[in-house]
Amino acid sequence: MLNINSLSRHYGKKEILKDISFSVKPGEIVGLVGENGAGKSTMLKILATLLHPTDGSIALNNLTYKENRKKVRKLVGFVPQDIALWDEFTVEENMVFFEKLAWKKKSKEELKQLCLDMKLEIWQDSVKTLSGGMKRKLNLAITLIHDPLLLLLDEPTVGIDLKSRKEIGSYLYRRAKKEGMMILYTSHDMDEIISLCDRVFCIGNDPFYQEVLQESGKEVFKL
């Protein structure tokens, strides 16, 4: 279970997140939507332990972020908007490199299977020769190497073709429901949010997203 309590974040004098509280249950997929600059990435970076909140507390499976940062890090997977890969290395070399940094041992077959699960069928090619969508698939595969309990995805499917997007979505959905993995996910694609997420949180003051999502019958909450 992820619990966020009265969280706020300022950048200088600018308040981006204000008194935010919510919980995510095991196996739940939660969408985070809102206009550009609303604070979605800031929220994910805080949950990924890359930023500190100005105020408030977070706990993952009763591990408080403040006191257990290292332990929490092992349980979290984060796909940021910017792709971070070794361009000169092959897909295989990237997977092996990141496996060494992970806290779980995975065989080459398992690593290759993860790429296939992300609809990436290339293994020996150098990353610099991959398309933008293929790089995103590799980024997703890397994030899943250590079997995170909390998966944070910041617009992960930008540039990924529709068929692969649907298959990756179904794969993540199955894993969340089977393993209790929690997924927090930002996207500007409302169809994808509606089809994949159990609940949606709207961040920021623009009522547009809430109205669109309510029309679809989704459970929508304002943060």
Ligand SMILES: Nc1ncnc2c1ncn2[C@@H]1O[C@H](COP(=O)(O)OP(=O)(O)OP(=O)(O)O)[C@@H](O)[C@H]1O
């Ligand atoms: N390092 C920083 N220093 C100062 N301000 C920042 C910093 N990072 C982000 N911001 C500001 O915080 C606000 C929220 O940014 P954030 O990236 O979290 O928004 P977002 O909802 O993810 O937007 P988008 O949909 O465009 O990705 C923006 O006004 C942004 O300019």
